Amino acid sequence: MTRPPPAAQSPSPPSPDRTRLPHGNGRSQRARRARGNGIALLLVVAGALLGWALPAAERHLPAPALDFDAATAQATLAAIAGGMITLAGFVVTAITLVVQTVQTMSPRLVAALGHFSRHLVLFGLLIGTALYALVTLSQVRGEHVPRFTVTIAVGLVLVDAVTVLYLLASLRHAVTGGGLARAVGIRLRQVVDGTCPAEAEHPPAPGPAVRTGTSVPVVRRGPPAVVLAVDEPRLTKLAARHDLHVQLLYAVGEFTGDGAPVARVDVKGELDPRTVRQVAACVRYGPGRTMEQDSSYGLRLLADIAIRALSPAVNDPATAVQALDHVEEGLVQLAGRPLGPVRLLDDRGVPRVSCPAPEWADFVSLALDETLLYGSSNPQVVRRLRALLDRVAAAAPEHRRQPLTERRDALDRLSDGALPDPLLRRVAARPDPQGLGGRSPSPSPAADG
Structure with missing residues (x-):
């Protein structure tokens, strides 16, 4: 088939640099992961502390509870502790199987979706309940039976069972291609709204920032990695405070190696090396891409x-x-939005950071x-x-x-x-x-x- 001559085509006009305000902080995914780990650890510690403190407080604060004798309370608490530990092992096995299934669709999906952080919270809840029952079991001595504390343990079993059923039901969507596509699609729409806002959602730029003087490269030192995210608010405020213009040379998602210049800083006078390090710290790296x-x-x-x-x-x-x-x-969401390279504006509407981006x-x-x-x-x-x-x-x-x-x-x-x-x-x-x-x-x- 003969190709039409170049003059017969109507190529898309080049997209001028779009402008928008900084979005996010470049750390939200790491913060979510740390928050999930912290909640799981907190549940485990809280279970042990409550199992130790509640029986002592119960002597001074009588409360309605189920009627247990010492033998029944000990048997109940032992059964709860063993059952929760067994159930925690089952949850770990289920998550492992789901991860293996997801990887058959794409090995990148597990890390990109961050789908399983809430299941770590469930694991913490189960282990916390087991510790609560074991520590409470040590407080059952002779005629002293902390009935209210044992009743709380029974209530926690109900909470754990409902939570396990809910999260296991959600896992069935994670093992299907349609469920994974839906999860990616939902996250994609959120990311597009943040990184490619509609034209009416950002103020017009007053013009390019003056970039006369010295151009200082920012060189990355470290093992080869992928650019995960940019802390846009911090970088923009840093550039405005020192009257700089920062041009990032790598787009988010691109691979970079040790010694590669990742940015160029334009400054009118001398640039403090400490400021160069602060600019470099605004770019985060990792072993693989994320959707952040x-x-x-x-x-x-x-x-x-x-x-x-x-x-x-x-x-x-x-x-x-x-x-x-x-x-x-x-694609429908992206079709009518400004795309391509973007300039980030400071509080006065002055472009401070230039970022490459796909067309x-x-x-x-x-x-x-x-x-x-x-x-x-x-x-x-x-x-x-x-x-x-x-x-x-x-x-x-x-x-x-x-x-x-x-x-x-x-x-x-x-x-x-x-x-x-x-x-x-x-x-x-x-x-x-x-x-x-x-x-x-x-x-x-x-x-x-």
Whole structure:
């Protein structure tokens, strides 16, 4: 097929640097993980302390309780402690099996979703209840039976049972491709709202900051790693306080090595080495990408789910269609928003930090190209892709439709080559939001543009 000459194409105009206020602090995922660990530890310690303190306080504060004698109380507390320890082991086994299942969809999903921090809290609750029962058991001596304390232990069993049932029920969604795609899609929408806000949500910039004088590189020292996040508020305030302009050279999600310059600081006079270290500390690194400030990584994970489902070993096009549902929502959300490099504004509206970021064509390629390649031989996936392209094209402005048109043309070529039977080609030519079995959407004038 002869390609049209460059003059016949209508490429998208280059996106000017967009501006917005700083978002987040670059530490929220680490804070959530630390909070989950802290709550689990607190529950364990609280169980031991309450088991020690309540029996002593009960002598002076009589309270209604179940009627236990010493032998019954000891048997009850021993059964509770043993049962909670056994149940904690069962929860660990269940989580391990779920992690192994999730990794078959994509090894990146477990770390990206942070799905299992709340199950650590459940583990702390179970072990805390076991410690509470064991410490209380040591307080049952002779005729002294802390009946109220034993009654609390029975109540904790009910709380633990309800919590275990609730969280185990939620795990069934984590072991399906559709459930994982839904979790990624929900998180993706939140990240897009923070990193790519609508144009009306940020003030206009008064113009580029003056960048005359010295340009100082910020060199990273440490093992090779991925840029996880940037503490945007801290970096912007630091640049405003010292009258700097910081240009980050790596986008969130990119890999960098030891000795690589990760930023450039423009300053009118001399720059204190301490300030350079503070700028470097605003960029966080880790062994793998996360979705904290990386909206393109959400599309990467959805594409992973789709292409794994389309592999010959799995052969599950219905799961690929479920992943494409959330790919479509993500692209529709991005279609009308300013994308590309971004300048962060300080409190006075002066651009202080320049950050590289993907353009619209990059998002489209990441979300669709691999699924186009591996799904072109399946009528269900082809139909779902056609419906996706039509809807995204209807939501996208005119200058952003060319990448979608290119994918539609590629889909036609790939599906025609992979489906030699005329019936299957005719079936695959129909857009269908359900893949197979759904109604044909009404053609949109925008989709034909």
